[in-house]
Amino acid sequence: AVNGSRLWQSLMDMAQIGATPKGGVCRLALTDLDKQGRDLFVRWCEEAGCTVSVDKMGNIFARRPGRDDSLPPVIMGSHLDSQPTGGKYDGVYGVLAGLEVVRSLNDMNYVTEAPVEVAVWTNEEGSRFAPAMVSSGVFAGVFDLEYGLSRADLDGKTMGEELARIGYAGDREVGGRKVGAYFEAHIEQGPILEAEGKTIGVVTDCQGQRWYEITFTGQEAHAGPTPMVRRKDALLGAARVVDAVNRIGMKYGPLACATVGLMQIHPNSRNVIPGRVFFTVDFRHPDDAILAAMDGELRVEVERIAGDIGLESEFQQIWYYAPIAFDAACVAAVRKGVERTGHSFRDIVSGAGHDACYLSKVAPTGMVFIPCIDGISHNEVEETTPEWSTAGCEVLLHAVLDRADA
Amino acid sequence: AVNGSRLWQSLMDMAQIGATPKGGVCRLALTDLDKQGRDLFVRWCEEAGCTVSVDKMGNIFARRPGRDDSLPPVIMGSHLDSQPTGGKYDGVYGVLAGLEVVRSLNDMNYVTEAPVEVAVWTNEEGSRFAPAMVSSGVFAGVFDLEYGLSRADLDGKTMGEELARIGYAGDREVGGRKVGAYFEAHIEQGPILEAEGKTIGVVTDCQGQRWYEITFTGQEAHAGPTPMVRRKDALLGAARVVDAVNRIGMKYGPLACATVGLMQIHPNSRNVIPGRVFFTVDFRHPDDAILAAMDGELRVEVERIAGDIGLESEFQQIWYYAPIAFDAACVAAVRKGVERTGHSFRDIVSGAGHDACYLSKVAPTGMVFIPCIDGISHNEVEETTPEWSTAGCEVLLHAVLDRADA
Ligand SMILES: NC(=O)NCCC(=O)O
Numbered sequence: 001a002v003n004g005s006r007l008w009q010s011l012m013d014m015a016q017i018g019a020t021p022k023g024g025v026c027r028l029a030l031t032d033l034d035k036q037g038r039d040l041f042v043r044w045c046e047e048a049g050c051t052v053s054v055d056k057m058g059n060i061f062a063r064r065p066g067r068d069d070s071l072p073p074v075i076m077g078s079h080l081d082s083q084p085t086g087g088k089y090d091g092v093y094g095v096l097a098g099l100e101v102v103r104s105l106n107d108m109n110y111v112t113e114a115p116v117e118v119a120v121w122t123n124e125e126g127s128r129f130a131p132a133m134v135s136s137g138v139f140a141g142v143f144d145l146e147y148g149l150s151r152a153d154l155d156g157k158t159m160g161e162e163l164a165r166i167g168y169a170g171d172r173e174v175g176g177r178k179v180g181a182y183f184e185a186h187i188e189q190g191p192i193l194e195a196e197g198k199t200i201g202v203v204t205d206c207q208g209q210r211w212y213e214i215t216f217t218g219q220e221a222h223a224g225p226t227p228m229v230r231r232k233d234a235l236l237g238a239a240r241v242v243d244a245v246n247r248i249g250m251k252y253g254p255l256a257c258a259t260v261g262l263m264q265i266h267p268n269s270r271n272v273i274p275g276r277v278f279f280t281v282d283f284r285h286p287d288d289a290i291l292a293a294m295d296g297e298l299r300v301e302v303e304r305i306a307g308d309i310g311l312e313s314e315f316q317q318i319w320y321y322a323p324i325a326f327d328a329a330c331v332a333a334v335r336k337g338v339e340r341t342g343h344s345f346r347d348i349v350s351g352a353g354h355d356a357c358y359l360s361k362v363a364p365t366g367m368v369f370i371p372c373i374d375g376i377s378h379n380e381v382e383e384t385t386p387e388w389s390t391a392g393c394e395v396l397l398h399a400v401l402d403r404a405d406a
Numbered sequence: 407a408v409n410g411s412r413l414w415q416s417l418m419d420m421a422q423i424g425a426t427p428k429g430g431v432c433r434l435a436l437t438d439l440d441k442q443g444r445d446l447f448v449r450w451c452e453e454a455g456c457t458v459s460v461d462k463m464g465n466i467f468a469r470r471p472g473r474d475d476s477l478p479p480v481i482m483g484s485h486l487d488s489q490p491t492g493g494k495y496d497g498v499y500g501v502l503a504g505l506e507v508v509r510s511l512n513d514m515n516y517v518t519e520a521p522v523e524v525a526v527w528t529n530e531e532g533s534r535f536a537p538a539m540v541s542s543g544v545f546a547g548v549f550d551l552e553y554g555l556s557r558a559d560l561d562g563k564t565m566g567e568e569l570a571r572i573g574y575a576g577d578r579e580v581g582g583r584k585v586g587a588y589f590e591a592h593i594e595q596g597p598i599l600e601a602e603g604k605t606i607g608v609v610t611d612c613q614g615q616r617w618y619e620i621t622f623t624g625q626e627a628h629a630g631p632t633p634m635v636r637r638k639d640a641l642l643g644a645a646r647v648v649d650a651v652n653r654i655g656m657k658y659g660p661l662a663c664a665t666v667g668l669m670q671i672h673p674n675s676r677n678v679i680p681g682r683v684f685f686t687v688d689f690r691h692p693d694d695a696i697l698a699a700m701d702g703e704l705r706v707e708v709e710r711i712a713g714d715i716g717l718e719s720e721f722q723q724i725w726y727y728a729p730i731a732f733d734a735a736c737v738a739a740v741r742k743g744v745e746r747t748g749h750s751f752r753d754i755v756s757g758a759g760h761d762a763c764y765l766s767k768v769a770p771t772g773m774v775f776i777p778c779i780d781g782i783s784h785n786e787v788e789e790t791t792p793e794w795s796t797a798g799c800e801v802l803l804h805a806v807l808d809r810a811d812a
């Protein structure tokens with residue numbers, strides 16, 4: 001029912017934009033390359049007969065009318081931005097699977113009852129601008145518009161400035177409209193489906209997250225004549241927190257995840273004791289109470305470590321959302337889709353955050369996972385197969401029809 | 407006998423070039439600011455009647471003729487480059503104290519028996535280009551010229567290219583000439599003189615150093631759906647080495663120093679497990695056997711830590727020099743200078759490396775230390791006093807006369 005090779009070709013075409021030598025993609029949010037990716041998507045949607053609109057957060061909506069166009073739309077979507085060393089499928093798969101559903105409906109001359117839309121959410125990755133999923137968050141009313149537009153990268157450039165610069169500061173209000181259902185197809189980004197030989201993950205829940213920013217300030221001094229006992233080494237403190245974060249993750253395992261992904265050392269010179277270090281912590285768990293326990297341990301460790309070395313510490317939780325359960329009817333629609341198409345499947349909890357998490361606050365929401373090789377994502381070697389890609393798109397089509405014609 | 411306020415004024419004038427808001431200096435080797443500092447020094451030397459020449463490593467020599475100009479010169483010197491968040495005196499003091507000796511000799515119309523030179527050594531700090539003291543090292547025959555010119559910064563620009571760009575790739579051969587004596591005045595960069603209320607440090611020895619570059623490679627992966635036990639987190643490995651380096655420094659204390667000053671995390675994104683980390687280690691000790699023991703422990707720790715996490719490790723000692731004892735006659739000349747000027751003093755071992763360490767390989771060498779406030783250096787708040795500055799210059803003058811007229 002869907003054209004899997006057309007979908008695969010579109011994935012490969014999009015992957016040219018920001019392609020890296022190792023076969024991945026670097027298309028950071030609101031860069032010139034992100035603009036190129038958006039432009040290509042908009043052109044494809046217009047060629048498919050959709051009407052395209054852009055909101056004030058740069059979220060793009062490509063609409064295919066329904067028989068009763070006054071009904072709230074069923075939206076499919078994900079994101080086009082990537083990590084610095086990202087893969088070809090993370091986000092892009094959900095956007096282009098949505099486009100393939102529209103193209104297939106066109107091929108079949110099929111008119112859905114409710115309108116169908118394909119959405120691209122701005123800055124899902126949270127790499128250039130923190131936090132992740134910020135624009136679907138504004139759409140869902142979790143963040144206000146000012147907050148969204150004022151998110152700044154490490155050079156101080158804001159999302160508002162960068163949206164204007166690349167021509168994607170749209171005039172449509174962000175959110176505030178009724179959505180019939182939201183479906184997001186995505187690669188799993190973890191090892192479970194492939195390991196168990198399942199083609200489809202029916203996503204029932206998404207684990208919660210807490211993100212932190214920590215700055216340790218000690219005193220820059222000469223690495224040679226400064227005795228060990230007089231030092232206030234900010235990197236020593238940060239290093240001990242990295243180890244503590246790992247300990248906390250292991251302690252609450254196997255479901256807990258705990259990561260320090262970003263660190264900036266000042267002045268970063270071989271023979272200078274680091275005077276200031278900025279770093280981030282990313283905690284996840286499907287159980288909110290355990291996530292809170294991890295938070296408590298981190299606070300104790302950071303204070304203890306800073307105190308031991310004599311560092312000043314600034315500690316901020318910059319992002320939090322509780323674990324999410326998706327809508328029963330949407331999950332059922334996905335499951336029915338798998339049954340109809342005959343693919344193997346299992347229920348699964350998402351380890352990554354997705355725009356679907358925020359959409360679930362304002363719309364019945366479901367997700368479809370397909371496997372990725374070795375569970376590897378946020379890596380240039382990220383890979384899936386054309387068969388899995390086609391299967392996920394088929395399931396997405398069925399789930400969308402289930403809701404759009406309900 | 408010297409004009410202390412003229413010396414202080416010159417220090418303040420030079421500190422304008424690359425001045426930072428916090429009262430320090432950022433004048434990295436072979437940048438446009440380094441060129442400005444060099445140009446000012448050359449102008450001052452020419453105004454003082456010196457003949458200026460530049461060698462192929464960009465080392466500058468300002469020569470004041472002796473009565474017998476065929477005698478090997480007595481050279482005073484140090485460096486004008488700084489750390490990214492450096493101070494106004496580190497290096498600059500030794501250069502401008504040398505210039506003040508020349509200006510004072512001019513004021514007195516005093517003709518020394520041997521010629522006297524003031525030297526500026528290129529890239530002493532080792533911050534932009536590693537290792538430190540590389541150009542005095544080439545002068546002393548410790549490194550060959552190709553090695554020196556091919557040192558590259560983190561962006562891949564070489565010293566040779568950058569010397570040509572700023573117009574300081576001189577035509578004079580590097581070293582290979584007889585030096586009667588070398589004296590370097592410097593701030594202590596540590597806390598001892600100030601704590602003991604001494605104005606002058608007679609430097610007898612310099613501790614040895616070993617510098618390392620380590621790259622840990624693991625696997626980038628998503629911070630959310632990647633279970634803790636499947637991770638190969640390169641930053642976790644680097645963090646554990648930072649802690650191990652500190653443990654080694656404490657264990658061999660109070661004289662050992664052990665520092666990780668520089669670290670680069672790849673891809674450095676909040677929700678990506680770091681796949682690659684590059685970092686440096688700086689070990690120092692006045693006893694070569696202990697420095698070797700520290701080296702041995704580091705190698706064991708790095709291998710153990712990488713093995714525990716499943717990281718590939720590249721490990722390289724990129725720099726080593728054994729502890730150095732300065733020339734007895736030069737040390738005696740400094741001590742006589744202190745006795746004649748009546749300042750309080752103590753013998754001291756240098757914790758920092760200095761161009762004097764390499765000069766000692768090819769010339770009788772001595773050093774004069776003055777205190778700095780709270781022992782702080784490699785920091786924008788680095789400070790000394792006009793009184794100490796004048797005292798050190800007086801001692802330098804006497805030491806130089808002792809050798810130039812010997
Ligand atoms: N799907 C995905 O990679 N999202 C990025 C946000 C997160 O780190 O969970």
Ligand SMILES: NC(=O)NCCC(=O)O
Nearest residue numbers: 224271530531538758759
């Ligand atoms: N004096 C000084 O700061 N030298 C830099 C080289 C070193 O780190 O010892």
